[in-house]
Amino acid sequence: MVEKQDILLVGVGGQGIILASDILGEVALQMGLDVKKTDTLGMAQRGGSVTSHLRIGEKVWAPLISLAEADIIIAFEKLEAARWAHFIKPEGMVIINDLAIPPLSISLGTHQYPGDEEILNVYKQRTDRIHLIPGSRHADSIGDIRTLNIFMLGLLSAALPFRIDNQLWEKSIAAFIPKKIADLNMRAFNAGREVAESVNI
């Protein structure tokens, strides 16, 4: 029996978060698991706060993750990591891409972007399993910043408590990504996997 996993993916519109969660949802479906997935995009056209609630297990009822119950939070941007911290369960796993995308209110000088310490300290009240990883830098060096979502998926794959066959990942990624860039994305996925292993995710 597979342990239920509540995975919250958060970030900013345009970072490919929903695609990443679609792929993981497909993987879970192929494993014969029950899946519920809810994406919220708000009213934003672009650049708004994006969350994707992904719940997988033998049987899932609610389509949303509850407060303090997320097994894993994977944040594509630091401010968004801070925004959704209250969803992490005690001893949950937190993976944060070391990237700041300041909203307009920062330029207008009405708000300040929180510091790394401040963000991590919030999480530390519930868990020590926090990883700040320069995902955007990795994606860039792989050859395209837009592979960030698949790189993050690679990290996430290592954070799951059950092992998923690499072929299944490959098949599911291929189902969602144009052929032309499938290889590039598989490289990003594997790079994420390797980085995860190197930091013991």
Added chain:
Amino acid sequence: MGNIKKLLSGNEAIALGAYHSGIAVATAYPGTPSTEILENLSQFKDIYAEWSTNEKVAMEVGLGASYAGVRTLVSMKHVGLNVASDPFLAAATTGIHGGLVVVSADDPGIHSSQGEQDNRYYAKLARVPIVEPADSQEAYEFIGIAFTLSEQYDTPVLFRVTTRVAHSKSVVELDDALIRPHHKKSFYHNVEKYVMLPTHARNRVPHMHRRMAELIEYAETTPLNQIIDGRSKLGVISSGVSYQYAREVFPEAHFLKLGMDYPLPPKMLHSFAARVDKVFIVEELDPFLEEAIKELGIQVEGKKFISRVGELNKTIVRHAAEKAGLITVPNQPSDIGAIHNLPGRPPLLCPGCPHSGAFFVLSTMGQRAKILDASGKSQGESKLIITGDIGCYTLATYPPLRAMDTTACMGASIGQAIGLEKAGVSSKVVAVIGDSTFMHSGITGVIDAIYNAAKIAIVILDNGTTAMTGHQDHPGSGISAQGVVTKAVDIEQLVRGAGVNDVKVVNAFDIKSIRAALKSALDSEEVSIVIVRGKCAVRNKARQNSRRVDIQKCNDCEVCLRIGCPAIYKEEGKIIINALTCMGDQCGICEQLCPKQAIGIFRDSK
């Protein structure tokens, strides 16, 4: 082997379920969270699917198709049913021929709407049944049941979903056995049924009541309603997504899960209540089930503990259950002490948005900048009142533009402007409306303005699409939902035909022309219309020569920041333009506005 399983959103499941049920016609007007239903159906080329001009027309086209004997799906967001309520109630009176299912997608919590309302009451008003699924599997299966129900009882069926069912994805097992072919088309002359003269309508009303009595019998045995046995002495009644939260909160309880919210099955409810010590109702928004169940003399609780406002989730249901003394909540993790004053990411007009220029100009007129304080409240009467409408452009309400004074419902801007002017305000009044909204319900306002000689200006923001709901075509674009090139309705000719003499068309990225046109429109003594035309930035793939700032020339006046363009920001005291998101030659608004000529292409500068 078993059937194919897919991860589908509720809307995708509704579309597929309707297609498998043999529908021949689908109509809709876009609106979150219902839009994807028609978007999905329009992919099937062996049925007819249309974006209608508005929900009322969608309902009428649907009714006509049903009279022709074919199965028909009409879909809209909750407030769409307000617009379509007249033909909806008419359909309830005449009844149908081919099955007619009307999807109402409610939006508890107002994720993307102008209000919150519980559309289950429409079914009670219209005396028609409600079918409500709780996940995508049910959405897929229940649609077929709803069509059968519609045909069996000669009634439209209200198929109610909420945002979390419409937009959440869950596993759907497709069932080939559910697939059935289209009906044959046939219209029968039957004036007593189809012509609602008072003499005929009077006979239909008792028929509707008889139908309701029969539907109550149906509700007792339909597979839509289910009892799930539990181990405790608590009974929970729920439907829709609320049921999912309730299952997690009350793992031991007996459940009566209603897939048919109206009319309710009295015998089933009484016998369910007799089996348990206590009955608790978990429902979102209004006490629709609770009122009806109490009316049957069954003792229940629910809304005493669960708010009528907003969306439910497991945490809310759990707290309610605790307050009601039904469960004890184990120790919850302590509050995490979130960071104070975290900056939000409010939605903004996009870089290169064709609405930005017009709103920037409006924000500088009538001393608005001086009169409005930062909170948006006025410090006196502004010399220019801007009545607004619904679309992406409603975002111009936010700082820094603050260029909108009202937004009520689609099409209201023009009527409101007429009302303000006729009430005798001393300020100039301008209505601002998008092209899709204009087609939906703006034109009737223009006709009113002409007929009643209103001295107002009207700005029509023509970006060629219904941007807010995800870029659907509309009558002005001349491309149908199924991608057929038809005939574009010409806004300029349309308003000229209605009698507007003063019509100007300006380029959305030419600030000088916009300013001149607006000034002349506001000075005019008759109805005057400015059509601001420019391609929606999201649909505009051309992008070159992103603009840069010459730090030497920039004197930090911040005029460029007042456009509200997300590509322009300030970091460490310097204005920067994001080269990746700036639309460059497609826009150029900031360059036109910079008083120091510090914005340009500057190809060779560092």
